[in-house]
Amino acid sequence: MIRRILQLLSPGQIKRSFLLGTKSLWMHRLRSLLTALGIVFGVASVIAMLAIGEGASFEAQEQIRQLGSQNVIVESVLPTDSANDEADQSRGIEYGLKYRDLRQIQNTIPEVRLTVPAKKQQSSVWHGAWNVECEIMGTVPEFFDTRGLKLRRGRLFSPLEMEDRRNVAVIDEGTARKLFPLEDPIGSSLRVGADYFRVVGILEQVGGGNAGKEGEQNADLGRLLVPLSAFLERFGEINVKRRVGSVTTEKVEIHEFTAMVRDVEKVVPTANAIRRVLAMNREEGEYRITVPVELLKQAEKTRRIFNTVLGSIAAISLLVGGIGIMNIMLATVTERTREIGIRRALGARQGDIVFQFLVETVLLSGAGGVLGVALGLIVPAVVGHFTGMQTLIQLWAPTLAFSISLAVGILFGIYPAMRAARMNPVEALRHE
């Protein structure tokens, strides 16, 4: 039908039909605006919701990706029963992962290419009068590679420095900026407790740190990475925490380790193997396994559900908008019965009338679509500005929303247009 109509019309006529349609809609400006509003809000909400949803999932996925898709990360966790036990508060607690576990995993699971241990401690880091609360991590140079950390400037610590237990440190950019606002951090020294470390490298800032891992809220902490050997030498095996009325000492051999799997495809089975090994050796609440790939899959699933829900809401709002348009177009057709009769008498074919009214609905919904896209681009920016939420507008979202608005125009315009065209010219002319 549409093809037949288009065949009948020359490009010049199509252009004039659009001009004519604009004129007719302009005659009833308020009505046209109100009719298009349904589409405007439908389209805007599609784009805005998608932008917010995509932004949130992008952020989550980015954080997970930073953990490394080939990795299985195992952390020591203070067992909850001993943490809550008041009697244990002033005693020493020993828990967590041991080098034995690391060796066993490395030796029994062939898929594990590499295990990278790390020890952690939270402490203030000083340079002159400036200080930053940091998570100090003692580790090996391989850590940077497995966790995808990139150097902005300087270098990593060398195997020789590892062996010599040198006091060298790699810090993140934010910490560098806070501690060394006036001088070049590289080669400068910073102080942790009574020990001085020389800065050799600065890491590229990665947004959000390791917030992808559940329960951790150290996004604001700076990062200071030192050779594991030096960490052991300066800070020892035992962490001492002083609180009001109690002193807690913790002995943890390894705070966390990263097992890098040879084949990305085998991360999940390997993670399960690691789970089995640890289940044999350690108490249940002593450790926590994070598998970024699993998280990523979960995030992807969440995103899909989210998009489906959004899509349905959007579809409903556009449907309502379309019905609004159809309603008004039916009224318009009745109102303009006489005009239709006149046009038919003057030589308009049914196809011409269908085309004329279809052009009007498409103009209406298209204009609504354009306004909706504009609004849909503004809203996420405003929401992002006031809530700090990350929003992400992908090109396909406005494109899709706009195309749908046009499709709605055609879909809901067809019936009123056909009704207009099928009118008997004699009766249409007689219509008051």
Add this chain to the structure above:
Amino acid sequence: MPKPIIELEDVWRTYEMGGEEVHALAGIDLRIDEGEYVSIMGPSGCGKSTLLNVLGCLDQPTAGNYRLAGEEISELDDDTLSLFRGRRIGFIFQSYNLIQQLSVLENIEVPLFYQGVPEADCRARAVELAEQVGLTERMDHRPNELSGGQQQRVAIARALANEPVVIFADEATGNLDSKSGDEILAIFEDLHQRGRTLVFVTHDEAMAERTTRTIRLKDGVVRVDTASGLGSGDEEGAAL
């Protein structure tokens, strides 16, 4: 031998009304030649509107043959009928029937538009026609800014746009005061002088007298035809 424009042979138009058949046209034979200036008269309900609709290709006869400019139109499909209306016929209505959202020129362009005439040609032709009916000063006005007589002149210009073979006018002066009515009639007469074929329906005897031929209808049949040979008062039995 003048060329026949309209040839009706035993044309019937029957409506179904409450289960009963009503014959609005009950066997009409009629021939109108090129250049004729014809008025159709008759009491209301006599079938003149139906006749005009059939002649104007807005409606099709239930039975009988209708040839317009030599082509049989009783069997044509809707699109072809539209084409005939657009190319061969000009309409002038009692209530002008201009499209309100369009200017004078745009109204005149409507029939040209549906025949796919390029925009520039449309405009040139519309301007020429507007000048011809004396609306040079009003070309960009909207119909509601014009007087009745002026609106009817726009309608005449519009009817002439596609160089139709025949122009039908339905009570064209019915809504006008006598002065404007006379102006419109003067235009009709002028068109007649130039050889156009005009058919108009009217109540007004005085107007009918100014045409060259008058056809009187009653109960769906031609009772009187001032032209010799076609139709007469002796078909009393034809109407049921």
